[in-house]
Amino acid sequence: MSHGTYVIRTMSRPDVDMAIDWAAREGWNPGLQDADCYLQADPRGFLLGLLDGEPVASISVMRYSDGFGFLGFYIVRPEYRGRGYGIRIWDAGLRYLKGCNVGLDGVVAQQDNYRKSGFALAYRNIRYQGVGGCPAPADPGITDLSALPFARLAKYDRPFFAAQRSAFLRCWIRQPGCHALGLIDRGELAGYGVIRPCRSGYKIGPLFADSPAQAQLLFQALASRVGPTDSIYLDTPEVNREAVALAGRHGMQVSFETARMYTGDSPELPLERTFGVTSFEVG
Numbered sequence: 001m002s003h004g005t006y007v008i009r010t011m012s013r014p015d016v017d018m019a020i021d022w023a024a025r026e027g028w029n030p031g032l033q034d035a036d037c038y039l040q041a042d043p044r045g046f047l048l049g050l051l052d053g054e055p056v057a058s059i060s061v062m063r064y065s066d067g068f069g070f071l072g073f074y075i076v077r078p079e080y081r082g083r084g085y086g087i088r089i090w091d092a093g094l095r096y097l098k099g100c101n102v103g104l105d106g107v108v109a110q111q112d113n114y115r116k117s118g119f120a121l122a123y124r125n126i127r128y129q130g131v132g133g134c135p136a137p138a139d140p141g142i143t144d145l146s147a148l149p150f151a152r153l154a155k156y157d158r159p160f161f162a163a164q165r166s167a168f169l170r171c172w173i174r175q176p177g178c179h180a181l182g183l184i185d186r187g188e189l190a191g192y193g194v195i196r197p198c199r200s201g202y203k204i205g206p207l208f209a210d211s212p213a214q215a216q217l218l219f220q221a222l223a224s225r226v227g228p229t230d231s232i233y234l235d236t237p238e239v240n241r242e243a244v245a246l247a248g249r250h251g252m253q254v255s256f257e258t259a260r261m262y263t264g265d266s267p268e269l270p271l272e273r274t275f276g277v278t279s280f281e282v283g
Contacts, residue, residue, distance in 0.1 A: 006050070008092045036171055037175065059093040060072045061097050065164065101263055103267075105258035108258075111259050119261035130233075132231075193218045204233065215275040237271050
């Protein structure tokens with residue numbers, strides 16, 4: 001039973017920072033500069049639940065287009081769980097995404113609840129943890145994305161996501177402290193990846209490439225940008241066996257998993273070329 005006055009509203013910028021702090025306490029290890037880029041995806045897509053003015057629940061509902069949205073940051077502060085505040089902000093978030101095929105990456109404990117809300121399993125995403133300090137590959141095709149026209153990157157990225165996300169992507173590759181690299185092969189962009197600082201270590205994401213060998217080159221180039229004692233993380237679609245093998249070759253160990261789920265049909269995405277997910281929170 002809920003008591004007191006419960007209000008749900010759009011988050012302010014400081015509210016988003018608070019929600020990311022909550023996510024860190026849940027062990028989700030967000031990036032240090034993620035908030036600005038998430039707000040580029042949808043500035044109205046973060047909702048906050050307040051009980052008598054006190055923040056108690058959060059959800060993000062990125063409406064990328066009229067047909068696709070992504071849900072994340074579904075958190076109720078532990079001391080307020082079991083009182084109905086979560087389902088109320090959940091329902092508000094889904095109302096905001098009405099008419100969309102909605103995706104999410106669900107933690108194991110919540111997957112049954114997501115099924116009850118109409119989400120169906122597409123595949124599992126597995127987080128692998130290892131260390132950086134790889135020798136930098138000598139391939140001359142490795143280049144900083146800042147040296148390429150952004151339109152070229154956006155065109156390459158477009159098939160990998162269910163909606164256009166140029167504003168988000170432009171921010172993502174320019175985060176302070178990140179390294180964003182592309183691979184040029186025979187004059188064409190054949191893959192790209194980003195490694196960014198997180199509360200703990202660094203995450204590689206996305207990591208997209210036209211072949212496993214090209215993904216390997218990009219992974220090595222990205223991992224070479226951090227030290228041998230720095231933890232690195234890679235979130236791989238389990239259905240891409242070559243991505244799983246890449247993590248294994250680098251001695252990475254499973255540390256976390258989610259279920260990629262959708263309310264509608266799974267979008268037709270090139271999972272065989274998806275070696276690292278951009279972000280569990282926003283797809």
